[in-house]
Amino acid sequence: MKALNILWQRLVTPEGETCERCGGTQDAIVQAIPKLQEALRPLGIEPVLETREIALDAFKGMPSESNRIWIAGRSIEDWLNAGVGKSTCCSACGGAECRTLEIGNERFETIPEQLILKAALLAASQALSAASDEGADSVEMKPGCCSGG
Template structure:
């Protein structure tokens, strides 16, 4: 089985909490990965989810790295033809501008499962047709 690497990273405060935006995206990522296991199994591909925590100092240096999803080493927005945006967040993030996904004139603070699936299936297609087994 080949692995389709999926990385989701978000700010985790010193007390172990994250903002509602990241919490929502985390739920969507986990649902998408569960569905991908079934969808990709016949192709000999298994999704490998890695969840990374960003500490407050790293977040302060680059707020747009929080709530980021990478699939096969590329940002989700690259697979979808979208772009990274930002909007004011809350809670653990304070008044910082945090990552959004901008796609087809719509901004997503919480990345929906359907878009994660779409990006992952594009990446899996590239993986399945790659002669070296990587994207």
């Protein structure tokens, strides 16, 4: 099986807490992974989730790094032709201006399951021909005209 790497990072306080929006995104990812496994298994692709915790000190310097998702080496906003915004968060974030995902006139503080699925399926679709051409064991996009690199 080829790996479709999915990386998600969020703030985790020293007490082990995160905010509501990161908690909601975590729930969405947990629901999306089994659906991706089922959909991609016949294609020989296995979604592999990695989660990273951002310490409070690092978060304070760069709150927009929390609640970020990369799929096959590209940001979710890149896959979805979305923008990145910010809005005041709560609790664990201490009122910081945290990351939002913006598509058209919609702003998402929590990244919904359907957007995670859509981005992952786009990545898998694009990677199928690239992986077969290269014989790769994992799905990572190379810099080029369409990868934003």
